[in-house]
Amino acid sequence: MTASVPPFHPGSPEEPLGYDPSAVEARWRQRWVDRGTHSVDLTNGARPFYALMMFPYPSAEGLHVGNLFAFTGCDIYARFQRLQGHTVFEPLGYDAFGIHSENFALKVGKHPMELIPSNIRNFRRQLDRAGLMVDWGRSVDTTDASYYKWTQWVFLQLYKQGLAYKKAGAVNWCPSCKTVLANEQVIAGACERCGTMVEQRFLEQWFFKISDYAPRLLTNLDTLDWSATTIQAQRNWIGRSEGAKLRFRVLDPLTDAGSSAVAVTTEMRTAGPEIEVFTTRPDTIFGATYLVLAPEHPLVDTLTTPMQSGVVAEYRARAAKQDLVTRKTNKEKTGEFTGSYAVNPATGEMIPIWIADYVLMEYGTGAIMAVPGHDERDFEFATVFELPIIRVVAGEGQGARTPFDGAAYTGDGVLVNSGAFDGVSVGEGIAKITAWLASKQAGEAVTNYRLHDWCISRQRYWGPPIPIIYCDACGTVPVPEDQLPVVLPNIPDFRPDDSGVSPLARHEEWYRVPCPQCGQKARRETDVSDTFLDSAWYFLRYPSVGRDDVAFDPAVTKKWLPVTTYIGGNEHAVLHLLYSRFITMVLHDAGMLDFEEPFTRFRAHGLIIRDGAKMSKSKGNVVNPDEYIEQWGADAFRTYLMFLGPFEEGGDFRDGGISGVKRFLDRLWATVRDADPAASADPEVQRKLHATIKKVGEDVPSLSYNTAIAAMMEYMNVLRKGERQPARAEVEPLVQLVAPFAPHIAEELWEMMGHGTSVFASRWPAYDPALLESDTIELVVQVGGKTRGKVRVAKDVSQDAALAAAKADSAIGKFITGEPKKVILVPGRLLNVVV
RNA sequence: GCGAGAGUGGCGGAAUUGGUAGACGCGCGGGACUUAGGAUCCCGUGCCGCAAGGCGUGUGGGUUCGAGUCCCACCUUUCGCACCA
Numbered sequence: 001m002t003a004s005v006p007p008f009h010p011g012s013p014e015e016p017l018g019y020d021p022s023a024v025e026a027r028w029r030q031r032w033v034d035r036g037t038h039s040v041d042l043t044n045g046a047r048p049f050y051a052l053m054m055f056p057y058p059s060a061e062g063l064h065v066g067n068l069f070a071f072t073g074c075d076i077y078a079r080f081q082r083l084q085g086h087t088v089f090e091p092l093g094y095d096a097f098g099i100h101s102e103n104f105a106l107k108v109g110k111h112p113m114e115l116i117p118s119n120i121r122n123f124r125r126q127l128d129r130a131g132l133m134v135d136w137g138r139s140v141d142t143t144d145a146s147y148y149k150w151t152q153w154v155f156l157q158l159y160k161q162g163l164a165y166k167k168a169g170a171v172n173w174c175p176s177c178k179t180v181l182a183n184e185q186v187i188a189g190a191c192e193r194c195g196t197m198v199e200q201r202f203l204e205q206w207f208f209k210i211s212d213y214a215p216r217l218l219t220n221l222d223t224l225d226w227s228a229t230t231i232q233a234q235r236n237w238i239g240r241s242e243g244a245k246l247r248f249r250v251l252d253p254l255t256d257a258g259s260s261a262v263a264v265t266t267e268m269r270t271a272g273p274e275i276e277v278f279t280t281r282p283d284t285i286f287g288a289t290y291l292v293l294a295p296e297h298p299l300v301d302t303l304t305t306p307m308q309s310g311v312v313a314e315y316r317a318r319a320a321k322q323d324l325v326t327r328k329t330n331k332e333k334t335g336e337f338t339g340s341y342a343v344n345p346a347t348g349e350m351i352p353i354w355i356a357d358y359v360l361m362e363y364g365t366g367a368i369m370a371v372p373g374h375d376e377r378d379f380e381f382a383t384v385f386e387l388p389i390i391r392v393v394a395g396e397g398q399g400a401r402t403p404f405d406g407a408a409y410t411g412d413g414v415l416v417n418s419g420a421f422d423g424v425s426v427g428e429g430i431a432k433i434t435a436w437l438a439s440k441q442a443g444e445a446v447t448n449y450r451l452h453d454w455c456i457s458r459q460r461y462w463g464p465p466i467p468i469i470y471c472d473a474c475g476t477v478p479v480p481e482d483q484l485p486v487v488l489p490n491i492p493d494f495r496p497d498d499s500g501v502s503p504l505a506r507h508e509e510w511y512r513v514p515c516p517q518c519g520q521k522a523r524r525e526t527d528v529s530d531t532f533l534d535s536a537w538y539f540l541r542y543p544s545v546g547r548d549d550v551a552f553d554p555a556v557t558k559k560w561l562p563v564t565t566y567i568g569g570n571e572h573a574v575l576h577l578l579y580s581r582f583i584t585m586v587l588h589d590a591g592m593l594d595f596e597e598p599f600t601r602f603r604a605h606g607l608i609i610r611d612g613a614k615m616s617k618s619k620g621n622v623v624n625p626d627e628y629i630e631q632w633g634a635d636a637f638r639t640y641l642m643f644l645g646p647f648e649e650g651g652d653f654r655d656g657g658i659s660g661v662k663r664f665l666d667r668l669w670a671t672v673r674d675a676d677p678a679a680s681a682d683p684e685v686q687r688k689l690h691a692t693i694k695k696v697g698e699d700v701p702s703l704s705y706n707t708a709i710a711a712m713m714e715y716m717n718v719l720r721k722g723e724r725q726p727a728r729a730e731v732e733p734l735v736q737l738v739a740p741f742a743p744h745i746a747e748e749l750w751e752m753m754g755h756g757t758s759v760f761a762s763r764w765p766a767y768d769p770a771l772l773e774s775d776t777i778e779l780v781v782q783v784g785g786k787t788r789g790k791v792r793v794a795k796d797v798s799q800d801a802a803l804a805a806a807k808a809d810s811a812i813g814k815f816i817t818g819e820p821k822k823v824i825l826v827p828g829r830l831l832n833v834v835v
Numbered sequence: 836g837c838g839a840g841a842g843u844g845g846c847g848g849a850a851u852u853g854g855u856a857g858a859c860g861c862g863c864g865g866g867a868c869u870u871a872g873g874a875u876c877c878c879g880u881g882c883c884g885c886a887a888g889g890c891g892u893g894u895g896g897g898u899u900c901g902a903g904u905c906c907c908a909c910c911u912u913u914c915g916c917a918c919c920a
Contacts, residue, residue, distance in 0.1 A: 229915085232839055236916060243920080279920060292920095331918060356918095363919045370920090376836090377918055450919055573915080607914090643860070645848060649840090652847055660860040666875090707849070710859035717859090723876065780855045785901045787855050824900055830854055834900050 019669040021633025025744040029128060037758055038090070039137050042543055042556055045087030050560050051078035052539055052599070054568035054576075055093045055140075058119040060104060063126040065615065065623045065641070065653065066569075069608050072638045073647045073703065074567040075132045079740035080700045082133070083764040089560060090133050091542040093140035094120050097148075098531035102462035106495060112462050113490055116143055126625065131634045131743050133760075138545040142534040147541065148464035149485035150551040154537050154583060155456075155467055155529060157590055159478050163209045166476070169455055170296075172323050173201040178498035180459045198323035203500055205457035206466060206527065210582045214238055214449040216596075217581060226602040227648070233573040239450025243280035244434045246369060246443035248291055248342040250275060250303065251350065273299060275342055275353070278364030278448050281371065282437065283429030285346040286418040287392035288369035289382070291353045292335065294361040295319040303353055305339025312336050312355065319357045327357055333381040344369075345442035346419070346433070356381060362452050372408065379408035392417050393426060454579065456530040461494035461503045463528030471515035471522035480516050486524070502526040536579040539563055539598060540587075554592075562595045570604035577602070603703060606650025608641070615653075623653055635742035636662040642705035642741060651706075664713050665745055668738060671719060671731050672749045679727035686771060688718045689730060693767040696737045705741070712737055728753065733765040780830035781806045783815040799825040806831060 032038055053074040056067050075090065082088045096116045105112040120141065127134065140147050158164040172181040176196035180203075191198055210217075218238045221231050250273050275291055293300055295316045304312045315336040319327070335356030344351050358377055359368055372382035372389040382389050389404060393413045400416035415421045415429045424432060437443045457466070465486045467479035479486055489510045494503050504510060505526040515522035537551075543560045544552040562584075580598050588596040607614065610621040628637050640658040644651025681689070692715040699708035715734065719726050732753060739746035739759045750759035778790045779802055789812040791805045802825055807813045815835075822834040 229839060233915060236838060239916095239919065241919075277920080281920080328918070333918090358918045358920095360919070368920050375920070377920075380918095448919085570915085643847090654847065654861070657847070657861055663875095664860090706847095707859080710849070713859055720876095778855090782854085782901070785899095790855070822900060824854090826854055826901095830901090832854080832900055 018673065019666060019745075021635060021665075021745070022630075024748045025129075025131065025634050028744045028747045029131070031747075035758070037760065038133050038135050040087060040089045040135050042089065042560065045089075047086045048560050048564075049078075049081045049086035049088045050539075050543075050562075050564045051081065051088055051090045052563045052566045053090075053092065054566075054572065055095050055535070055538060056123065057098070057100060058094045058096050058116065058123045059100070060108075060115065060119055061617075062122055063130075063625055065625055066608050068126075068130055068625050068637075069641050069650075070567065070569060070605050071127070071132055072130065072641055073605055073705065075134075076638075076642065076700065076705060076740040077565065077567065077703065079133055079743060079760060080764075082760050083736065083739065083762070085763060088133070089138075089543065090135060091138050091140075091545075092127065092132070092134045092136075093538060093542070094123065094142065095531065095535050095538075096120065096141055096143045097463045097528075097534055099458070099460060099462070102460060102494070105462070111490070111492065111494070112143075116141075129629055129634055130625070131638065133743070138542050140538055140541055140545060142531070142538070143462075145485045145487055146548065148488075148534070150541065151464050151529065151534055151537070152467040152479070152484050152486060153481060153551055154533065154587075156478050156481060156484075157592075158208055158583075158586060159468075161586065161590060163212070163586060164206060164456075165209065166204055166206050168202045169205045169207070170200050170324060171203055171205070171459075172198045172325070173500070174198050175498075178496060180496070180500070198325075199321050200323060200327075201500060202320075203457075203459065205455050206468075206525075206529075207453040207455050208582070210454045210579070211449060211451055213582055213585055214240070214451045215447075216585060217451070217578065218449075220581070220597055224597060224602070225600060227570070227604040230570060230573040230577065230602060230604050233570070234578055237451060237574045237578065240447060241280050241450070242445070242447050243278060244282040244430075244437070244443050245365065245446045246277050246279060246282060246285065246345065246437060247441075248275045248277065248345065248351075248369065250353070251341045251343065273302060275299060275367050276365045277367045277369045278446070279369055281374065281430070282434045282443070283415060283418075283421075283424075283426055283432075284371040284374050284392050285344065285369065285433060285437070286415075286421070287371045287373045287390045288344055288346075288351065289372060289388045289390060290351050290370045291342050292359045292368050292370050292378075292381070293338075293353065293355045294359045294366040295355050295357055296361040297355070297366045299367075300338065300355055303338045303340040308337060308339035312338060315355065322357070328360075331358075333358060333377070333384050335381065335385065337385075345437060345440060352387070354381075354385070363450065364448055373404065374408050374410055376408045376410065379404075390417060454530075454532075454582075456533055457527040458530055459500060459502045459527055460496060461488075461491070461528065463531065464488065464534070465504065466525045466527055466529050468525035469513060469515060469522050470525065471518060471520060473520055474515055474517045474522075477515060477517050477522070483516065488528070502528060504528070532575055532579050533583075535576055536583040537587075539566075539580070540584075540593075552592075558594060561593070562597060563599045564601065566599040566602045567605060568602070569607075573604065603648065605647055605703075606645070608644070608650055608653050610653040612652070628658070632658055632662050633665075633744075635745045636665055639665070639709060639741045643709045645706055647703045647705050661709070664709075664716060665742060667716055667720060668731075668734065669745065669749065671716070671726050672735065672752060675726045675728040675731050677728045679725075679729075681727050681729045685718055685727075685730050687774065688715055689733060690767040690771045693733060693737065693765050694772065697764065697767070700740065708737075709741065735759065736762060736765050777828055779805075779828075781809070781812050782830060782832040783812065784834055785832060788812045788815050795828065797825075799823055799831075802831045803833065806833065 051074060053071055078088045078090045101112050101116060105115050142148060155164060174181055174191040174196055176194045181191060181198060190196060218240055221234060335354045338353045338355060340353045341350045342353055370378040372378040373391045374393055392415055393409060394400060394402060394416045395409060395411045395413040412426050415424045421429055421433060434445045465488055467484060467486045469477045469479060471477055491507055496503055499505060511524040511526055513522055513524055540552045543556045547553055584593060584598040585596045587593045613619050613621060615622045636658060640661040643661055644653060692711050695711040696708045719730055735746050735749045736759060746759050775795055776792050777795050779793050780790045781788055789809060791809050793802055793805050803823055807816055816833055817835055820833045820835055824832040
């Protein structure tokens with residue numbers, strides 16, 4: 001915690017008599033616990049409202065302002081809903097497994113099992129201090145066996161449905177650290193910790209078949225009340241694209257090897273295999289002059305001719321050695337010819353088959369038909385290797401022979417050099433050519449998704465062991481549900497080694513177990529699961545915390561789920577939210593949930609920045625919430641965070657700004673203290689009060705916290721204008737409006753005004769629409785579109801009367817020269833006189 | 836490159852269906868109370884100008900009685916995805 005001390009002025013700011021935030025806040029923290037204010041009756045609570053926030057990773061650094069910003073925003077929303085008469089369930093827990101904790105533990109030389117509990121204690125202290133309405137009786141800690149028992153159970157449900165399977169997948173491997181790395185840990189092809197160049201390894205991994213759910217995950221998005229940016233991100237990630245799968249017949253490599261002069265005709269019968277490609281542009285098939293397979297494509301061995309086998313093997317080895325990130329970033333085209341040819345089903349011509357790393361095994365079929373005339377990447381490749389480029393689409397002003405000007409033409413147009421399809425538009429051509437090729441058994445229309453299966457294996461220590469046992473006789477056997485949890489053993493040597501498998505694989509005493517089916521010697525799966533699995537179902541657990549016999553109780557789940565409102569960061573727009581939706585759908589399909597979308601409403605909050613940059617230790621601009629809360633109180637800090645800017649966009653943290661919010665709370669305190677209990681409300685003040693109740697009541701549910709606070713400040717200025725003495729009736733509702741933002745002081749003031757129960761047991765004040773308007777208004781007068789002044793007139797003034805009033809006003813009248821050409825009256829707003 | 840968003844005072848940010856641009860707060864200036872003020876309270880504060888007035892929402896056009904808001908072109912910038920065929 002260096003360089004994070006904000007430049008406070010020495011000495012505490014002076015507070016109005018009696019207002020000591022730390023004393024007030026301590027008192028109410030205790031009362032809330034004593035009175036059980038935040039523990040919810042899940043069985044009988046009326047009008048259930050599940051307010052969810054994204055649970056934090058309990059780091060050793062402690063709570064980040066970003067966390068507090070998100071939690072406060074959620075808490076305000078939840079407290080507001082409570083004042084609306086809902087029974088609000090606001091749980092919070094800890095997402096404490098994963099590579100972050102593990103790496104940190106390795107760095108400081110402590111064991112995560114010792115580190116995490118102390119981090120959690122510190123988090124809990126900070127969270128309590130912030131005044132959140134959290135029901136701590138129902139918290140979760142993903143690293144606790146009572147929780148991950150059910151995470152393992154979730155895995156088994158997927159396994160049962162055939163949605164969990166094992167296959168070899170590519171991972172990043174650091175040969176120096178001897179460990180698997182996540183893509184984010186690879187910086188420019190090197191390991192982020194030691195700088196060694198990272199390689200690719202193929203390891204057997206467990207996957208979840210989320211790709212089966214791609215169409216549903218996509219179409220359901222239309223039914224969700226979510227932030228538009230989040231929906232968009234999911235759409236892009238799922239990446240639906242329509243096109244065709246086309247089959248290219250391969251010429252027999254043995255027959256044709258080395259005889260490039262052979263005349264190939266469509267009549268030539270060959271016994272070779274077929275290559276399937278995916279394309280979104282089947283209309284351009286007449287321009288497909290070669291095929292490209294991913295280096296990892298299973299057909300490469302069969303296709304490679306003896307003459308080419310040396311260079312191909314070398315190229316494949318190089319591609320395999322390269323890490324995944326660099327391969328996808330490096331755009332220079334490389335590749336090798338396999339020596340084989342295929343037949344273009346449209347032209348009947350012989351085209352060469354290449355391999356190149358710009359074709360990815362994980363997308364489509366791992367093979368493409370290259371149309372260099374109309375695809376930029378293929379154009380680059382064809383240029384490098386001098387392959388033929390044919391025009392098959394002509395845009396405006398182009399013809400069949402228009403040369404390419406150093407680039408592919410990817411625009412719209414009509415087909416040319418395409419036999420019977422010449423003159424057909426691109427759009428029509430896609431459908432017609434697909435149908436034509438389908439009639440020749442050479443392909444069919446398909447929809448492809450970018451989303452690929454979710455790899456959940458981690459060759460690491462700090463996670464829930466995957467509940468699988470391998471038996472020589474019975475094969476892969478799931479751990480029976482009644483034998484869960486598979487407890488993660490406390491081992492001192494949890495550092496990964498060069499074996500490429502989890503540290504647990506070094507512990508024979510742990511992984512040697514009898515087969516649950518036959519009793520013979522067997523071994524446990526030694527990989528642990530991805531942290532995203534822990535968080536993909538935690539919201540199902542909260543209401544059922546304490547139940548050791550089920551993951552989630554059907555009755556309580558039916559009452560409380562799906563989540564009413566989820567508020568969280570858009571950094572989880574894709575993975576966490578998508579995985580949660582997937583797991584929910586799977587459990588729904590298994591008949592365990594009666595809904596298939598877990599989060600009815602989701603809102604993404606913005607990011608807090610400071611000095612124009614994201615807060616980070618390396619930039620030295622991190623704010624320590626403890627110091628601010630100590631200095632200003634949690635109420636002021638909460639309100640200030642919300643006042644920085646629009647909640648959904650984030651804000652710029654400036655040290656000086658909090659004083660304005662604190663002053664507002666001080667004035668609120670003084671106003672209650674000085675209020676005259678007997679006086680009746682001043683009509684003008686009351687009008688403003690009702691306008692404020694309306695405004696705040698509209699702004700809070702739309703998360704416009706900054707403008708809600710501004711409105712309350714504005715009201716305070718009216719209330720105390722010229723040091724007037726306030727009437728109690730004028731300030732009492734304001735205390736209720738402030739309550740969601742600054743709950744401690746609101747409780748204290750509510751009590752000071754003689755209420756025996758919590759302000760949160762009161763109901764949100766109502767406003768009287770009749771009080772909002774007065775009989776006269778200030779009408780803005782423009783002359784020729786320029787504002788010249790304003791006149792006070794009756795609310796429903798006629799145009800003529802308004803014009804007369806404007807002329808009568810000397811400051812305005814002098815601009816009205818001659819007879820007006822046109823007069824526009826916007827009732828209640830303005831008058832524009834055109835001269 | 837693709838997708839989504841954002842450009843408004845010294846600063847963070849407000850602005851209903853197109854209808855007083857700059858709410859609210861910070862900062863700054865003046866005053867009151869004070870031994871004192873970095874506390875509190877009051878008043879002021881977009882820019883130019885003594886004033887009348889003029890000019891102002893990234894740039895250039897357009898629509899309109901009237902544009903921060905709508906349309907066209909462009910510039911800058913943030914975030915996400917990125918050789919996705």
